[in-house]
Amino acid sequence: MSKIGIIGGGIIGLSSAYYLNQSGHDITVIDSGDLQNGCSHGNAGMIVPSHFIPLAAPGMVAKGIRWMFNSSSPFYVKPRLHGDLLRWGFLFLKNANEKHVAAAIPALKELSLLSKIHYQQLARDLPFNFGYHERGLLMLYQTQEAEREESETAHRANDIGITAKILSGEEVQQLEPHVKVNVRGGIYFPGDAHLTPHQLFNGLKLYLQRAGVTFVPHSAVSKFEFHGNSIQSVLAGDHFFSLDQIVLAAGSWSGLIAKQLALTLPMQGGKGYSFTLPEVEKNVQIPSIFLEARVAVTPMENSLRFGGTMEIAGLNHSVNLKRVKGIVDSIPKYYPEMKVGMPLVENVWHGLRPCSPDGLPYIGRSTKIKNLVIATGHSMMGLSLAPATGKLVSEIIDEKKTSMALTAFSPERFQR
Numbered sequence: 456m457s458k459i460g461i462i463g464g465g466i467i468g469l470s471s472a473y474y475l476n477q478s479g480h481d482i483t484v485i486d487s488g489d490l491q492n493g494c495s496h497g498n499a500g501m502i503v504p505s506h507f508i509p510l511a512a513p514g515m516v517a518k519g520i521r522w523m524f525n526s527s528s529p530f531y532v533k534p535r536l537h538g539d540l541l542r543w544g545f546l547f548l549k550n551a552n553e554k555h556v557a558a559a560i561p562a563l564k565e566l567s568l569l570s571k572i573h574y575q576q577l578a579r580d581l582p583f584n585f586g587y588h589e590r591g592l593l594m595l596y597q598t599q600e601a602e603r604e605e606s607e608t609a610h611r612a613n614d615i616g617i618t619a620k621i622l623s624g625e626e627v628q629q630l631e632p633h634v635k636v637n638v639r640g641g642i643y644f645p646g647d648a649h650l651t652p653h654q655l656f657n658g659l660k661l662y663l664q665r666a667g668v669t670f671v672p673h674s675a676v677s678k679f680e681f682h683g684n685s686i687q688s689v690l691a692g693d694h695f696f697s698l699d700q701i702v703l704a705a706g707s708w709s710g711l712i713a714k715q716l717a718l719t720l721p722m723q724g725g726k727g728y729s730f731t732l733p734e735v736e737k738n739v740q741i742p743s744i745f746l747e748a749r750v751a752v753t754p755m756e757n758s759l760r761f762g763g764t765m766e767i768a769g770l771n772h773s774v775n776l777k778r779v780k781g782i783v784d785s786i787p788k789y790y791p792e793m794k795v796g797m798p799l800v801e802n803v804w805h806g807l808r809p810c811s812p813d814g815l816p817y818i819g820r821s822t823k824i825k826n827l828v829i830a831t832g833h834s835m836m837g838l839s840l841a842p843a844t845g846k847l848v849s850e851i852i853d854e855k856k857t858s859m860a861l862t863a864f865s866p867e868r869f870q871r
């Protein structure tokens with residue numbers, strides 16, 4: 456049994472704690488906040504094997520440039536002369552090509568499918584309901600351009616064994632009996648799933664507490680003490696914790712912590728917003744993405760969540776209501792009979808997605824610091840990929856053969 460400290464109590468930290476606890480370790484999860492202020496609560500709850508193409512892909516650069524000049528657009532990079540952002544941008548551009556995409560697809564697909572299997576297992580094993588449903592995902596489009604792009608993705612999906620069906624507008628409508636849908640068509644991915652993120656998070660935290668995992672909130676990790684090339688203890692708040700193994704799972708803040716450890720882990724926070732309609736009488740049945748607007752829509756039992764935007768604008772918690780308005784304005788375009796007003800600012804949730812520059816997570820052991828395992832950078836798919844990541848972290852720490860090859864996720868792939 457090892458004493459393991461997990462830095463960051465988001466869904467990646469909790470999933471790692473779950474599988475490490477199953478292996479019988481003594482676990483402490485340390486968080487700078489109250490474990491409610493990360494990215495893992497108000498997200499869209501989608502489990503997405505359909506998302507096998509990483510964010511750093513050829514079309515994204517042109518779209519990003521087009522969107523950047525529109526204040527309510529779904530994607531925004533705040534121009535700043537900051538070394539970390541410039542290097543991140545350079546690495547993003549370097550990876551946004553077909554060669555990188557082709558190399559990333561098999562790894563992302565395998566990680567996603569592994570995670571889905573673990574979600575199915577968790578839905579059976581955990582003693583609480585977290586709203587897990589396997590109803591698939593609809594990618595909805597209104598324009599010919601989006602239809603062409605998404606149909607290409609659908610063909611590519613079918614080629615690699617992920618079922619995708621190209622539907623007409625009428626066929627989409629048949630899948631949504633209670634809500635009028637105004638689309639040219641859609642791609643249906645029947646293998647996707649969804650859940651209610653805060654139910655999973657809060658249930659898992661309570662379950663882990665009862666299983667003996669210690670949580671240390673309001674204690675930012677700020678200093679490390681070394682013995683040789685191993686971390687011996689970490690300073691969190693005003694306490695030193697002596698640890699055998701450390702898991703760095705601090706989401707968007709992991710890059711800053713890695714810097715303290717003299718490691719290179721390029722990371723930017725990609726801010727997104729969501730708001731939830733609490734009681735919807737005639738609800739959407741299948742989680743959907745409005746493709747042109749990049750808005751995600753997820754039914755969570757009787758409620759309905761809308762989420763979107765990706766703002767690369769630093770690690771801060773400011774709320775840009777113009778972008779929230781962009782989400783609100785998209786709703787009647789796709790659901791013409793749904794009337795949704797602007798939410799009050801206190802009802803708008805925001806989260807910072809931990810974005811690596813090539814769209815792939817960082818999962819693996821550091822070769823420079825012997826007892827450090829890194830698990831972060833999951834960008835828009837952290838919830839989806841959490842169980843597989845947690846399982847892999849436990850396998851790395853237990854020195855078992857990992858469930859899949861980890862080369863594509865090496866935390867040292869951008870080491871200078």
Ligand SMILES: Cc1cc2nc3c(=O)[nH]c(=O)nc-3n(C[C@H](O)[C@H](O)[C@H](O)COP(=O)(O)OP(=O)(O)OC[C@H]3O[C@@H](n4cnc5c(N)ncnc54)[C@H](O)[C@@H]3O)c2cc1C
Nearest residue numbers: 463465466467487493494499501676706727836837838839
């Ligand atoms: C609008 C929106 C919709 C999304 N929808 C989906 C979706 O449908 N499906 C999906 O898979 N993903 C989705 N995501 C992405 C997903 O939410 C994230 O990828 C995921 O939550 C990241 O989890 P994490 O544990 O890595 O980070 P976080 O949840 O951010 O946790 C990191 C934790 O580290 C802590 N921390 C930071 N610094 C320190 C320090 N110095 N010491 C100790 N602790 C520290 C923070 O307080 C925080 O609690 C969405 C995101 C957004 C914004």
